Amino acid sequence: MADVATVVLTGIGLFFFLAGTAGLMRFPDTFSRLHALTKADNLGLGFIALGVAFQAATWREVALLALIWALALLAAGTVSQLVARAALGEEETR
């Protein structure tokens, strides 16, 4: 049962990762790319962490996975704000 959950959840995580990367490559404007990037970061990583948590033997790994995902959430949120502000000042070059 745990293996099925892992397969399904990591599959969803991979889907979001690829969707985020496709968005990062395809979107026309810097800020829309930033939008796609944070999706890949938060959702893709979150589902992969959830999927791998089912494989964890002890509770330490599950706690560590949750910690990594929480850090990634915070980091992605603040970093995209900072990068967007840094990019705001530069001249609009395609």
Add this chain to the structure above:
Amino acid sequence: MTLWLSFVAAGVLASLAGALWRVWRGPRRADRMMGAQLVGTGGVAVLMLLAPLGSWAALDVALVLALLAALAAVGFVKATSPDGAGDPEEEEETPRRKADG
């Protein structure tokens, strides 16, 4: 199960390749920084996936990599605007060094 986890890890590495393409092509510095940040997050994801295959110590490495990816972006922001605040309202008084496109 190991086959599936390795397959998903390979998929995430493919998304890393997309991020590197963005780093190479990105017209502006912010795009390149975004690509670098996705490489960091992709690395964390791969480490997480390989943890059950190899040793669970990879999770600690993933934690450190997630932290370093965030600090790299902070370094980038500090480089573009001297005081690093990057606050558009406050930019008027201090004319910022024109960052190259």
